[in-house]
Amino acid sequence: MYVNAQKKNDRKTIGNLQLHITYLSSDKLEGRRTGAPGEQLAAAYISTQMQQIGLSPKGDDGFVQTFIVKESREPATACTMTINEDHLLAGSQFIPLPFSAVKSAKGEVIPNVNEPDNIWLINAKEMDTDTHKSMLEQYLQQTQVAAKSGATGVIFYNGKEAPAAVLQWLEQNPPATSIPAVWVNNDVSKKLSADDANGFQINMQVAFKPIKRTGTNVIGYIDNKAPKTIIIGAHYDHLGFGEDKNSTAKVLYHGADDNASGTAALLEIARMLKASHLHNNNFVIIAFSGKQQGLYGSKYFASHSTVDLTQVNYMINLDHIGRLDQAYGLQIGGIGTSPGWAAIIQQAATKETHLVYDSSGVGPSDHTSFYRKNIPVLYFFTGIDSDSLQSDDSADKINYEGTLSVVKLVYDIVDKTNEMNKLAFTSTREPLNTGSTTLSGKMMNK
Incomplete structure (x- = not known):
């Protein structure tokens, strides 16, 4: 009777995991890039699921908590440039440099002739480069020299940088120069350096628009009126179309394993805990965004927590858990962050799952x-497969039985700690992945 009921519950959990992962990694969500419309669709889905499970909202505004990922600039609509009769596209064919003055400049420019009171063309290939300085610093230095020599503006051509890299420079705030300065791409560079070029009528106007990129954490709560609280989290953001990878190719990254798998498991663990008898801890269930940009969401929550962190018993993080392979095993990091972890996990673990332990509390994820x-x-x-950070990280490649085993193990760990006192904290070595020990039901080596 119990076995049949357990199998029925497992089938329901697997069905829910498939439902969550399939939606979160679908084309509709466009890779869930932090701050993008697909991230907002994912946040809305997670909020709805939390509400249906019966969680209480624990964000700053309902279930959500917003945070700034970065403040930057981009070329404004008024940012224009023409060469002869050709109107160039801001942001791809030409990009204003972050130190550029917000000004206009125009003139009849002759190649290889840089005169006072005119726009200068500077060939990046012919610059005396300094290996101790970045190209941005060297462009700034050249612009300062040009301004002192009377140039009214500067155009850098034949640079090796991709447009995506130059756009990222706009996140920086170097000292401003007195003249406008722009970078042009390969196609425009070919025109400026053509052998038959006699001269160019150039008209340029630099203008910036401030942009603010925000992310959204989704936070639910199970209030058991307990003195201790457990935080269980997973990031739900992914790479979008690869905009943050400095690539000009627009490829959709689906992110089924990274990290729709952890998000789906998070929701199922929340559902199980809400229906459970485990009432000696409160539970914060949190789906983080901004992980791909540097753990922004979890850092923000840890500094602006909606619960008292001094009462937090421990935190569990689920990241890349959809590709369980017994040969590789289930990796469990953070074992050394409490002297109680080793015994607790041994009690909860099954012989069927090969475990690999690491003691460090530091790693490339939100814990x-x-x-x-x-x-x-x-x-x-559960490890990174060759395609789990690629565009074909799709829902059909998830090991759902393996993901279920992770869900059950996490639940059992919570179960084992239900009657225990608050876990003690211990600091661990850094960095991650040095001295880890592979185990199957054996005590790990701290």
Whole structure:
């Protein structure tokens, strides 16, 4: 009777995992890039699921908590440039440099002749480069020299940078120069350096528009009126169309394993906990965004928590848990962050799952933000396949039975700690992945 009921529950959990992962990694969500419309669709989906499970909202505004990922600039509509009769496209054919003055400049420019009171053309290939300085610093230095020599503007051509890299420079705030300065791409560079070029009528206007990129954490709560709280989290953002990878190719990154798998498991664990008898801890269920940009969401929550962090018992993080392979094993990081973890996990683990332990509380995922607050952490991870950071990280490649086993293990760990006192915190070595020990039901080596 119990076995049949358990199988029925497992089938329901697997069905829910498939439902969540399929939606979150669908084309509709466009890769869930932080701050993009697809991220907002994902946040709305997660909020709805939390509400249906019966979680209470624990964000700053309902279930959501917003945070700034970065403040930057982009070429404004008024940012224009023409060469002879050709109107160039701002942001791709030409990009104003971050130190550029917000001014206009025009003139009849002759190649290889840089005169006072005119726009200068500077060939990046012929610059005396300084290996101790970045190209942005060297462009700034050249512009300062040109301004002192009477140039009214500067155009850098034949640079090796991709447009995406130059656009990222707009996130920086170097000292401003007194003249406008722009970078042009390869196609425009070929025109400016053509052997038969006699002269160019150039008209340029630099203008910037400030932009603010925000991310959204989604936070639910199970209030058991308990003195201790457990945080369980997973990031739901992914790479979008690869905009943050400095690539000009527009490729959709679906992110089924990274990290729709962890998000789906998070929701199913929340559903199980809401229906459980485990009432000696409260539970914060949090889906982070901004992980791909540097753990922005978890860092923000850890510094602007909607619960008292001094009462937090421990934090569990689920990231890349959809490709369980017994040969590789289930990686569990953070074992050394509490002296109680080893015994707890041994009690909860099954012989069917090959476990690989690492003691460090620091790693490339959101548990690090809580370890930095002296909170014991665990980090669950099934490894990165060759395609799990590529565009074909799709829902059909997920090991759903394996993901279910991770869900059940996390639940069992929570179960084992239900009657225990608040776990003690211990600091661990850094960095991650040095001295880890592979185990199958054996005590790990701290």
